[in-house]
Amino acid sequence: MRRSEVDCPRQSTSRISPRAIGNGLVLARKVEAVEERWRRCTASRRPHGKREAVPWKVCALSSRKSCDVVPGSAARLETPSLLCGRVQNAYLLRMRRGGGAARPLEMFLRIHVPRASRHRLPALPVSAESRPVLRMRSNPKIARPMVNVRLSERDIRVVSKCAISKWLTTGQLARLYFPQVTPDAVRKSLRRLVEAGYLVVHREHQMTEALHDSDRRVGRHLRPKASPPM
């Protein structure tokens, strides 16, 4: 319900009703009273585009007067300034204003702390603290539950072989398990396993072949138990 409907009854648009013939004067007075009440209700509304008036309780002070000297105002709390506590030469912060020395300049500064509070999230990995969520994909430790890879039989063989042989180059894996496959396809397949967290990769520099090893947790399950040869 609108405010006007609460305070003021709905009124007709015409000032004097054409039906007010007998007691028309009384009706006209009633209408005036309603209008007066309506004017009072809407008087506090500020017109569009104008600033709101200052509340009457706030005292406007001149720049020379401190709030301490205003009678009736609350006494100022004499707490040590945060800035003064941090800065050694606090007198540098004092500035002259008008004739005499004034208080040290204080102001509130908004400080943006980019990382989330780790105390509230003890399970949150450190690397994910100050980074966006998508960045977590680059961390296989974090991204593992998110990455869902369907492993083929060849993938399992590759990971098992890496678990046994420790470090295998891309060429060695290609010779063993990708005989009729282009090198790009081999690299793509291995990269998929690396991103899924099944393999770890190391490359000394760009001119050397990448070395692949199984992830330790994966390799522990895939490594077959050695049997004596003889």
Added chain:
Amino acid sequence: MTRKPPRQVEHLVGINDVRVAVEVKPQQVAYFFACWELPALGWVHPVIPDALLGLRLPERRTFFLEYDRATETLPTLLGKLRGYDSGLSGIPFRALLLVADTAARLETLGRHVRKEGFLRRILGCVRSELSAAGIDAPSPGPSSHRSRQIFAPRMCWMTSSPDSCRQEQLFHAGISFFKELEICSDMY
């Protein structure tokens, strides 16, 4: 997750190169255990080979593998070869396969092996050639006709008996890429 390979990764990759050359044809491989897998087998011998290799030819035969990157001195390596020569108790093996990084190193090793006069058979090859050809590929013959005649059927050259020659061919079956180290210096 970043994990760094060990310092001797080149040695590790070389052993795996031989593993891949062997396991490309999986039907003839009975087992291949690298040196880091041997402790799990309960290896108690003082000499630890770089790999232990079993082939079905068609009966199972065991070979030891040594991969030489020329990081050890020759006396150290020859001492190790003497350890193989005295035999590892309880492990009958057919031959010692010696893989070198370069042909020059293999030639040097062949010269010293011939000088020492080992009892066990020592076969050798170069790593890159082995990776390219495979373990049972025909041995790369030298360019000269005479050397090819010397090398190809070694026993036929050394003995005139056809049975011995057949036995020698059987011996080299499956590992035909490896050459007798005594005559490697003639090859390279």
